[in-house]
Amino acid sequence: QVQLVESGGGLVQAGGSLRLSCAASGRAFSTYIMGWFRQIPGKAREFVATIHWDDGNTLYADSVKGRFTISMDNAKDTVFLQMDSLKPEDTAVYFCNAHRPGAPHYWGQGTQVTVSS
Numbered sequence: 763q764v765q766l767v768e769s770g771g772g773l774v775q776a777g778g779s780l781r782l783s784c785a786a787s788g789r790a791f792s793t794y795i796m797g798w799f800r801q802i803p804g805k806a807r808e809f810v811a812t813i814h815w816d817d818g819n820t821l822y823a824d825s826v827k828g829r830f831t832i833s834m835d836n837a838k839d840t841v842f843l844q845m846d847s848l849k850p851e852d853t854a855v856y857f858c859n860a861h862r863p864g865a866p867h868y869w870g871q872g873t874q875v876t877v878s879s
Contacts, residue, residue: 764788764868768856768857769782774876777847779845779846780875781842781844783841784798784841784858784870785840786839786840787839791860793816795815796841797832797858800854801872811832820832825851830845848875853877855873856872857869
């Protein structure tokens with residue numbers, strides 16, 4: 763049973779930083795793509811960033827490129843999202859995701875990030 767547990771959300775002022783963590787367990791993730799998505803109430807969940815567990819390749823949404831950094835700690839099966847220069851429009855519930863192409867996605871429970879202006 764795959765489990766993804768997010769932590770690190772909170773309230774921060776615009777221009778500030780937060781670091782989200784996602785602890786993964788339940789199987790070997792070496793072939794998985796790990797990622798972060800976010801969702802505002804009433805809107806669809808949107809892609810933020812992904813990282814390939816095997817080679818570390820990363821991909822970012824244009825809206826966060828240059829401000830957010832996704833990384834991982836292989837030894838601890840943990841994925842991070844460092845968020846800098848936060849903007850009010852970054853306010854959302856952030857979800858950790860794990861998947862392999864063509865296979866079901868796994869999701870964490872989400873962590874709230876609120877950026878005040």
